Amino acid sequence: MISLELESFAYDDGAVLADIAFSLGAGERALVVGASGSGKSTLARVLAGQLDAGQGHRFVGTLSVAGEQLVFAGSGSDPRIDPAAWAQHVGYVGQRAHAHLSMVCASVAEEIAFGLANRGVPAERMHVLVDLAAARLGLTDLLERDPRRISGGELQRVAIAAAVVGNPAVLVLDEPFKGLDVAGRRDLESLLAALGESGTAILLFEPMLPRDAGPATRVLVLSGGSMVPVDQDVPGSDDLGRYGVGVEGVAANSAPLAHAVGEDRIPAIRIRDLSFGYGAEPVLSVADLAVSSGEAVAVLGPNGSGKSTLLQHLNGLLRPEAGRVQLYGEDLRGRPVGSLASTVGHLFQDTDQQLFEHTVLREVAYGPRAAGRSRKEAERCALQALAAVGLADAVHHHPHDLSFRDRRLVALASLMATGPRLWVLDEPTVGLDLRGREVLSGLLRRHIRDGGILMMATHDEVFAQAVCSRMFRLGAAAAAG
Amino acid sequence: MRFRRRILNPLTELTIAGLLVVLVLVVDDWRFSLAVLLLLVLPAAATSGRAVHIAVAFGVLAGPMLMFLLLLHGLFYPEGERVLLDLGPAAVTAEGLLFALEMGTRVAAFTGLLLTAALSLEVSELLETLTHRGWNRKLVYVLGSALGLAPLVADRAAQITRAQQARGLVVTRSPLSKLRALVMVGRPLIAGLLTDAADRSRTLDARGFAGTGPRTSYRADTDTAAQRAVRWGLLAVVVVFTSWWYVGRHT
């Protein structure tokens, strides 16, 4: 079906991948796990045939698909892959599903049909193929929706449907479960299983090993750009940890926290009778919530239950339609968001939209500078925060040139640099690898121990149990909390 | 009373609006411009189902232009001879007021025609028609994608601003603070859009966008042979009329 013998693959700025070889037959499934920065996404793109010498990379190796073998010597006379022909055999969906949208299609059906239309497939045949792909991915009810305005889980399925509508033999998915809640994961998992049964070979890339990876799934471990041998029978052995790969649902260090809950007269956070909605639709209502210093609260609930909405009320990014939000006894009404930055640190769900400076140091020093500190003082705070997250040697890099884990840690450092007492983290563990989780949980524990407060929205109950002292569930029934 | 005008294909509507703009420019008479505005644009806008939307856009765009035209030419028109009111460096002249009237009605007709056509059309239907008519797929893509992206750019800019505010950005009312905020938002916004575009171009290549054969459309063609004939016919009429107006009329 597909096989790869990769000797080396390098960008202009150094070797990225070396010594990788595997092949995958019809209906087989393989899972490539590796820490952030181990080269997973690069490998996924190689398999997706995204090798354009004009983009400045050099590939030495052999790639075979559908009985054809392409040999690359890293020279100008290498074969140039026809991306359209390649995609007929190998479907690919990258990490950022929204960037896979064509942006011209007004309905999900047209989005799925976009590739067929480009090849001039007649309309009747297109309808048949689109209906089939939609049925396989559970999208039949969404066909008329605008693909630019659907939820993350739905978007992921649309991107996969668009990749498999031409029925490719191989499907390559880079972290397809990122950001999905339990139900969304389960749905996607069963859809992939059905695809596999119908003969599609599936190659998944994940930062953590899922606990329920079936025995039929082959596990390949990537570390430092190369494939390393691991004991197939004992997933979750120390072997994996050595390569920076953790097993999902296993807490990093689950020693229970001794919570020194402050005996404050006034709770740090106090929410009364809060309600909020986008348009006419109510999204969130919270009757009463009080959090004191030294408390760590996990906000749990399925996608769309209002977790992010609640967190954004804590620094005035959203304003309640009714009810009150108080911090240390003071009502937030009328306080500009910017003036709260040294009290409340907010880590957004989408890290990449949070980073806006062009060096790590400037990024982290932005908060203290905005709070009025001198440049020197701000940089001192920034370096201290960067050292705490273990990125002291990345100060002059562009944040977006770092790996995903490091980008999230930079965002966390930029929050820490202003020294807020209250940390508000929106899904901080999504897509994070073992090391990222360890650093994060260490920092959270230290913050609580020092009397800080944590409000964290998450789907990861195991992580929440390990770090938080209290669970606050949102959702239809538990909204009153 | 609201009812959606759904008689003509968007391409036909745009063609008619464009040809009327040409006629307004050819005839170049404030009475004709005013007649087009009142007898064609007004009823078309009123029955489009988006009358309020069109009226607001028209007010925002054409309103200030009309006011400026009146002030500019009403007060400063050195070619004018019939002075109605002398104000030192400025002077109200009859010729200036007439010129402001000419320009004002023309600008209003021009704006009204195009806005009514554009704001009442459904973009996806226009794209589908262009595809069925065999227009260049790259042109159709740029048109559709730009219109799809524009609102998302605004959403994204708002999100970045929120992230920056959460880190302590406070925008004051001074223009300098606003310009700084603009650059602060612009940098990550554009970096994000360009990264997405790079991913998207690979996706499009994988989905055969670089192909050169005719593209098909998932949606059925809402255009008709009759409307095609009408479009070409109207174009011919306007061309003939224009040549007669400039050349034939005087001989």
Place this chain on the structure above:
Amino acid sequence: MNSSLTLPSGTAAPSTRRILLIAGAVVIAATYLYLVLVQPAEIAGGAGTPAGLTTLLGFLGGGALLVAGILPGLNTQAVVLMPVGIALNISFGQLAGTLGLPIYLDALGTVLIGVLAGPAAGAATGVLSNAIWGLFNPFALPFAAGSAVIGLLAGLAARWGMFRRLYLVPVAGLLTGVVGGLLAAPVAAFMFGAAGTMGTNAIVAAFRAMGDTLLVAATKQGLTSDTIDKLIIFTVVALIVYALPRRTRNAFTFVRRHRVLLGASSGDSGSRDESAAERK
């Protein structure tokens, strides 16, 4: 090696596209010359002159010919960038308006695409941007030719290495603004009676009070506003592209091949495979 999975190497550009490009440039230049040389005497006469029609058809039609000549030769990367530039033009243009800034900023996307994807893509972005924005703001429509020239000049400035030396960037912006201002003036004068924003109107009124004809007043105003606007836009674009992550920056074939930016890796591996995107 012959395979169904690979592309044939080398494609030649047909000469029909060159004819379209030349025709477009000629139409735009002829329209401008006609307006400047023939019309000024007649403007006071008002009705009965084809000035407005010539402006619209000449500049829009010339722009359309340019797009017809450019578009088939662009690769997917450039085609995908163009809507981004257009959306940025619209957003920043509107933002500058609502923030009450004394500049337009509505060519920011055009200049950005010119710098990242080359003069041809820049020119096409300029024309299509005004055509598309023109659907919702008809005043943008007849300025299409001016926008094409701005995108073209931005791309040429990038190709000639003016973005490698930061002190040359404002100079390039200034020169582009002069050309842009000259091209925009007849449109403003003959289509819209030189009405614009509060600031530009004050400038036109001042020149008119000194006895200038409308076209001359509009030209002087264009030279003042456009030079400042383009100077700021070029500088902002330079600040933005230099702040891009290295990998994003290096992904642009044009930037790599012509070493548009300082410190960007030279196109040694890019130029080896010229045919990858080189379709002129």
